[in-house]
Amino acid sequence: MNYKRIKEKIYKWIFTVLAFSSLFFLVGIMIVLFKEGTPIFKDVGFFKFLFGSKWYPTYEPPDFGILPLILGSIWVTAGAIIVCVPLGVGSALYLNELAGFRQRQFLKPIIELLASIPSVVYGFFGMVIVTPFLQKTFNLPTGLTALNASLILGLMATPTVCSIAEDALSYVPRSFREASFAVGANRWQTLTRVVIPAAGSGISTAIILGMSRAIGETMTVLMVAGGAGVIPKTFLDPVRPMTSAIAAEMGEAPMGGDHYHALFAIALILFLITFVFNIIAEIISRRFRIKLGLSG
Amino acid sequence: MDSNIKMRADKVNFFYGSTQALKSVNINIFKNQVTALIGPSGCGKSTFIRLFNRMNELVVNTRLTGKIYIDSQDINLLCIDAVDIRRRVGMVFQKPNPFPKSIFDNIAYGLRVNGIKDKNFIEERVIQTLKKAALWDEVKCRLKESALGLSGGQQQRLCIARCLAVETEVILFDEPCASLDPISTGKIEELILELKKDYTIVIVTHNMQQAARVSDFTGFFLLGELIEFGKTSDIFTAPKDKRTEAYITGRFG
Numbered sequence: 176m177n178y179k180r181i182k183e184k185i186y187k188w189i190f191t192v193l194a195f196s197s198l199f200f201l202v203g204i205m206i207v208l209f210k211e212g213t214p215i216f217k218d219v220g221f222f223k224f225l226f227g228s229k230w231y232p233t234y235e236p237p238d239f240g241i242l243p244l245i246l247g248s249i250w251v252t253a254g255a256i257i258v259c260v261p262l263g264v265g266s267a268l269y270l271n272e273l274a275g276f277r278q279r280q281f282l283k284p285i286i287e288l289l290a291s292i293p294s295v296v297y298g299f300f301g302m303v304i305v306t307p308f309l310q311k312t313f314n315l316p317t318g319l320t321a322l323n324a325s326l327i328l329g330l331m332a333t334p335t336v337c338s339i340a341e342d343a344l345s346y347v348p349r350s351f352r353e354a355s356f357a358v359g360a361n362r363w364q365t366l367t368r369v370v371i372p373a374a375g376s377g378i379s380t381a382i383i384l385g386m387s388r389a390i391g392e393t394m395t396v397l398m399v400a401g402g403a404g405v406i407p408k409t410f411l412d413p414v415r416p417m418t419s420a421i422a423a424e425m426g427e428a429p430m431g432g433d434h435y436h437a438l439f440a441i442a443l444i445l446f447l448i449t450f451v452f453n454i455i456a457e458i459i460s461r462r463f464r465i466k467l468g469l470s471g
Numbered sequence: 472m473d474s475n476i477k478m479r480a481d482k483v484n485f486f487y488g489s490t491q492a493l494k495s496v497n498i499n500i501f502k503n504q505v506t507a508l509i510g511p512s513g514c515g516k517s518t519f520i521r522l523f524n525r526m527n528e529l530v531v532n533t534r535l536t537g538k539i540y541i542d543s544q545d546i547n548l549l550c551i552d553a554v555d556i557r558r559r560v561g562m563v564f565q566k567p568n569p570f571p572k573s574i575f576d577n578i579a580y581g582l583r584v585n586g587i588k589d590k591n592f593i594e595e596r597v598i599q600t601l602k603k604a605a606l607w608d609e610v611k612c613r614l615k616e617s618a619l620g621l622s623g624g625q626q627q628r629l630c631i632a633r634c635l636a637v638e639t640e641v642i643l644f645d646e647p648c649a650s651l652d653p654i655s656t657g658k659i660e661e662l663i664l665e666l667k668k669d670y671t672i673v674i675v676t677h678n679m680q681q682a683a684r685v686s687d688f689t690g691f692f693l694l695g696e697l698i699e700f701g702k703t704s705d706i707f708t709a710p711k712d713k714r715t716e717a718y719i720t721g722r723f724g
């Protein structure tokens with residue numbers, strides 16, 4: 176009897192520890208980022224670091240202004256949103272509202288499969304197919320541009336957006352649709368005036384998580400964004416988003432040096448951005464569930 | 472056809488996949504009368520009334536044989552749009568289902584989707600139908616608030632008001648009082664009797680007293696079949712079929 180009680184207690188402890196370990200890792204990562212990232216703010220100055228327009232970390236003397244990197248990230252993310260919102264939300268609407276049972280059975284796994292392709296494969300696809308295409312179409316010196324990265328990132332974020340948006344649509348109770356049809360609304364009116372508004376915050380959540388996916392993606396942008404650490408003027412300029420700067424330069428930056436701390440600081444900023452995105456997404460989706468009378 | 476007949480079902484069979492939910496149902500629904508449909512749970516009452524506003528089309532993998540007529544017109548002909556039918560045949564559902572919109576917008580919705588843009592007209596109609604549905608006094612100061620904040624009984628009256636706003640010819644009530652207390656139920660019953668003047672009404676109910684109180688005709692369903700149909704007074708005092716008698720006296724169901 177006693178033995179059993181002890182065993183139960185041990186199990187409880189093991190699972191508690193496992194459950195809390197992610198919290199532990201989160202806090203650990205934050206501590207490391209803060210510890211290794213903040214020294215650069217002291218050396219360069221917080222605002223000069225954030226809004227400096229030159230990123231020449233290996234020059235003598237070096238320039239540690241990450242504005243070009245931030246803008247690089249913003250451009251490719253914005254571009255990715257333009258691609259993945261219509262694609263993702265559109266396919267979610269199609270799957271949920273128009274597709275027959277068979278089409279749905281067939282299409283849903285395919286869209287989900289898109290999510291499981293390794294990012295290096297996407298990058299490869301971008302390099303080999305999209306790059307020459309862009310180069311020819313726009314007559315560019317290089318096809319490795321913000322546009323290229325946007326297209327690929329948009330494609331990569333589509334399954335995320337689609338599957339979360341589809342969940343949101345399927346949470347809209349059938350009774351809302353029936354009520355709408357019953358007063359003589361047609362399919363389109365029901366969709367635009369009842370279903371989409373009811374699923375609206377769920378769809379926003381999907382978009383924010385898609386953004387968070389795009390801004391944090393590394394391998395693809397490293398391969399197709401072009402890598403130029405200058406402020407982009409058009410979508411056809413090569414860019415160096417924050418993630419690719421970290422990935423490309425971490426190996427060469429002498430440990431403990433300014434460059435090293437600067438890269439950590441970039442990681443810290445990136446972390447904070449995605450953290451905020453995810454919190455916003457969580458708040459919105461919680462409100463959404465309450466609005467539809469699902470549990471909070 | 473008798474001009475007093477508003478709607479008619481002719482040898483109707485209905486299938487969900489391979490299970491048959493209705494078996495050769497024939498019925499006449501008379502104009503400006505209340506027809507009650509009774510029967511044990513799962514016998515096909517909801518399935519049946521949803522045929523009159525073509526609501527079952529929204530359920531996948533279903534099949535209908537036989538004919539449904541409204542004003543002696545077959546409503547399932549290819550050239551007839553379900554939307555037009557639903558503008559003539561309104562429905563109040565078993566569970567109150569207001570939209571997650573304001574009280575005002577809930578009622579205005581039916582008008583707006585039917586192409587009415589005149590703001591004054593909409594406002595007038597909203598007020599008028601709320602009064603008709605005996606809800607006005609309770610909500611007149613909170614028309615802009617979410618309808619989901621209303622009580623169950625208020626929500627159901629709101630759904631009735633939403634249905635009334637469209638000014639259909641028929642209203643189908645699917646157990647409208649199932650989730651309501653006796654006071655709200657009483658209000659809705661009064662309303663149904665009042666609406667008889669302008670509408671043809673079909674009401675599904677599990678409550679025998681309610682059927683007796685509000686209806687002129689009663690149909691008794693069992694396992695997808697219409698066992699007996701007739702004047703409510705006859706059905707309740709002298710049912711012809713033993714099973715009808717057993718059901719209304721509470722011996723099964």
Ligand SMILES: Nc1ncnc2c1ncn2[C@@H]1O[C@H](COP(=O)(O)OP(=O)(O)OP(=O)(O)O)[C@@H](O)[C@H]1O
Pocket residue numbers: 487492510511512513514515516517518519530
């Ligand atoms: N969407 C559906 N898919 C498959 N079968 C269904 C569906 N809706 C109803 N049925 C079946 O059809 C039969 C009739 O159901 P229906 O809802 O019409 O009964 P009801 O008389 O309204 O019952 P209740 O009094 O409980 O509301 C039942 O056997 C039910 O299981």
Ligand SMILES: [Mg+2]
Pocket residue numbers: 516517518565645
């Ligand atoms: Mg029912």
